[in-house]
Amino acid sequence: MLTVSNLTKRYDSLLANDNVSFEVQPGEIAVLMGPNGAGKSTTIKCVAGLLRFHGTILVCGVPNKKAQARRVFGYVPELPALFPLLSVWEHMEFISRAYQLQDWRERAEALLDRMELTDKKEKLGHELSKGMQQKLSLCCALLPQPKVIMLDEPLVGLDPHAIKELKTMLTELRDQGCAVLVSTHMLDSVAEFWDKALIMKSGKIMAIRTRAEIEQSGENLEQLFFSITENGDGGTAE
Amino acid sequence: MKSIFYLTCRQAKNSLLELFRHPGKLIAYLFVIAMIVFSVFTRQSSAVVTGVPDTRLIGGIYFFVLLGLLVMILMSGVKSGSTFFSMPDVNLLFVSPLRPNLILAYGLVKQMTSMILVVVFLMLYSPMLMEMFDLTPGQVLMMLVGLAFLLILAQILSMLLYNLSNGSAARRRIVSFAVYGAAAVPALFVAAGALRSENVYQGALQSASSPLLDAFPVAGWLRGAIFGAISGNGGQASLYTALILALTIVSVILLVKGNPDYYEDVLQSTEVTYVAMQEKKANEDGTDLTRMRNRHVVKKGGFHGGWGASTFFYKQLCEMRRKNRFGFLSTSTILIVLIAVGMVVFLERTSRGDSAPMNAEAMYLSVLTMEIYLLFFFQATADWVAELKKPYIYLVPSSSLSRLIWASVTTLAKPLVDGAIAFTVLWLYLRVSPVIWICSILMYASFGCLFTATSILFFRLFGQPAPKGLLAFLQLLILLVLAIPGGALALIAMIALQLPWYLAGIAFSAGCILVTLGIYAACHNILEAPEMR
Numbered sequence: 001m002l003t004v005s006n007l008t009k010r011y012d013s014l015l016a017n018d019n020v021s022f023e024v025q026p027g028e029i030a031v032l033m034g035p036n037g038a039g040k041s042t043t044i045k046c047v048a049g050l051l052r053f054h055g056t057i058l059v060c061g062v063p064n065k066k067a068q069a070r071r072v073f074g075y076v077p078e079l080p081a082l083f084p085l086l087s088v089w090e091h092m093e094f095i096s097r098a099y100q101l102q103d104w105r106e107r108a109e110a111l112l113d114r115m116e117l118t119d120k121k122e123k124l125g126h127e128l129s130k131g132m133q134q135k136l137s138l139c140c141a142l143l144p145q146p147k148v149i150m151l152d153e154p155l156v157g158l159d160p161h162a163i164k165e166l167k168t169m170l171t172e173l174r175d176q177g178c179a180v181l182v183s184t185h186m187l188d189s190v191a192e193f194w195d196k197a198l199i200m201k202s203g204k205i206m207a208i209r210t211r212a213e214i215e216q217s218g219e220n221l222e223q224l225f226f227s228i229t230e231n232g233d234g235g236t237a238e
Numbered sequence: 239m240k241s242i243f244y245l246t247c248r249q250a251k252n253s254l255l256e257l258f259r260h261p262g263k264l265i266a267y268l269f270v271i272a273m274i275v276f277s278v279f280t281r282q283s284s285a286v287v288t289g290v291p292d293t294r295l296i297g298g299i300y301f302f303v304l305l306g307l308l309v310m311i312l313m314s315g316v317k318s319g320s321t322f323f324s325m326p327d328v329n330l331l332f333v334s335p336l337r338p339n340l341i342l343a344y345g346l347v348k349q350m351t352s353m354i355l356v357v358v359f360l361m362l363y364s365p366m367l368m369e370m371f372d373l374t375p376g377q378v379l380m381m382l383v384g385l386a387f388l389l390i391l392a393q394i395l396s397m398l399l400y401n402l403s404n405g406s407a408a409r410r411r412i413v414s415f416a417v418y419g420a421a422a423v424p425a426l427f428v429a430a431g432a433l434r435s436e437n438v439y440q441g442a443l444q445s446a447s448s449p450l451l452d453a454f455p456v457a458g459w460l461r462g463a464i465f466g467a468i469s470g471n472g473g474q475a476s477l478y479t480a481l482i483l484a485l486t487i488v489s490v491i492l493l494v495k496g497n498p499d500y501y502e503d504v505l506q507s508t509e510v511t512y513v514a515m516q517e518k519k520a521n522e523d524g525t526d527l528t529r530m531r532n533r534h535v536v537k538k539g540g541f542h543g544g545w546g547a548s549t550f551f552y553k554q555l556c557e558m559r560r561k562n563r564f565g566f567l568s569t570s571t572i573l574i575v576l577i578a579v580g581m582v583v584f585l586e587r588t589s590r591g592d593s594a595p596m597n598a599e600a601m602y603l604s605v606l607t608m609e610i611y612l613l614f615f616f617q618a619t620a621d622w623v624a625e626l627k628k629p630y631i632y633l634v635p636s637s638s639l640s641r642l643i644w645a646s647v648t649t650l651a652k653p654l655v656d657g658a659i660a661f662t663v664l665w666l667y668l669r670v671s672p673v674i675w676i677c678s679i680l681m682y683a684s685f686g687c688l689f690t691a692t693s694i695l696f697f698r699l700f701g702q703p704a705p706k707g708l709l710a711f712l713q714l715l716i717l718l719v720l721a722i723p724g725g726a727l728a729l730i731a732m733i734a735l736q737l738p739w740y741l742a743g744i745a746f747s748a749g750c751i752l753v754t755l756g757i758y759a760a761c762h763n764i765l766e767a768p769e770m771r
Binding site: 100 | 546635
């Protein structure tokens, strides 16, 4: 479970996140949406523990910067960050050793297979195309079997097969009880599998809606999104 | 014309405003400039004017530095085109209805601006030049302006050569031979002068400072102009200044008139530069990827160790093996050995004619000092600095201190290995006491620790481990502060205990190690509170 309470992040005079609060329950896929400059990436980086912030971020009840929290946390950055001089397989080995994983080889093979990277195992990080780097970055995040996983624009740069596989993987993770947070501004790409929508604007969470709420009220997610982001109104964070 | 003027002014104005938006940066820049001015003018006021300085050595060095840079830029131009345009220029200006020669002029102005920054940066070395060669600040400034001018002219010439040779492998070969052949002439001239003379060094010096070399196009003309002015020879200065200006004007006219459609010529090189910069930004880890391009098969894979935080250490070992098969023994090791040997040979030759030639111990100390100075710059590409650019160092579930320590083990060990090799070679050559040999290795390694500690503290304070440009001076200040305990111990060893320099150096090393341990302890949580933008 991921809990973000009163997250505030300021860059000099710019208030990038203003008292942001939300939760992602186990077995739930939450999508963090918002226009460019809404503060999504800052939120994501704060949750990943890459920025200093005010407020509380808990991963399975533990502050996100503690080792216990990081052990069960996976992160796929928007721009794949790979080691140029390590091969694909060595990235898997690196993660297994750094996260102190046992019996990881079979899982690593399966992940690479699903992402069609098996024949690229000996390729170095810098020899991979951007899409392949993105796939490998995803494999690195999934190898430790995280209980909370966060993906920043994960579908950008992937080929249709990888997009299909990733969507299947996300739903599988949800079924296994993982809390999934996906940051995106491409509404169509997450339409099939989202459970909770977090809509941000100007550093604030402007609305939180579950799929059930949307379906009950007859509200349309896309209309809600545009009413908030373009008219500056339309819903409150709950 | 208006649009180019607007673009130039806006960019200049926004750069200034950007500085004012970051007052810390502004203060740092002002501080550094004040330091340069202070060091230059303090030296000037304390200098004793002894008349016209002996410019033979510096004149020779200056000529060959200019020649080396000229050949490098020309050859890079012949191979892949040269450029002073950026991708925004290509995407926004080249497709616009602006006249090509106007855009070229804009490119030249931009290039000149960046060259001014190069001159400011090189001004940092002016006190050293003034001290060593008895020059005034004005004379050093003239040399730096000459250097900056060469960098601009060389790029124009390389674009011309590219135009000439583009599209034909045979023409490119001919141009390459011509450039290398022409550059070999002054080198052979100096070598012949050295071999003809009984004193090789004096012979080389005499030839390198010969007025005949001033007649050599570009590098010689620039030296003739600059050193004519330095030695008060107005005629020589005017003649060569006129020649160099005429060449510049003719080159620009040829470039614009001869091939107004130069866009294609600069497009490829601009793209290559852009891609290289993007890769550098993405990877900013000091890895020379261009050397790795053709290696597709990983023969020996795997980490062979590592668990939790120690995985970073084993990963770095794996990356080292991949860069070169000897692991710790890298190109920098060879460079350090070559510098040590080269410097000793130079010191031996230059002091041979003196009434009191340098002894082996003094030469050993000089080389050690120079190697330590260079080590400071190698730290910018240290392994632990590269780790900070990827998210994993912040995500791995181990304590911040253990991650910091394991990520910096290779950084701390590399100077020890490099020092052991370089100073063993030096010791065998100079035959100084084994105690000096051991002490020098320890001193070199301990300076590596001190430099790493400085980077860690700088990262703690400013969120970046290796500052770029003039801000590096702030890091230098931190280094000086951290060196105080070691310095105090060394002073006690030298003054109170009357110990020789190398044992005082060991006292300094002990201080460095203690400071390093203290910095690790004080900054143990830096990976828990990062600010990775």
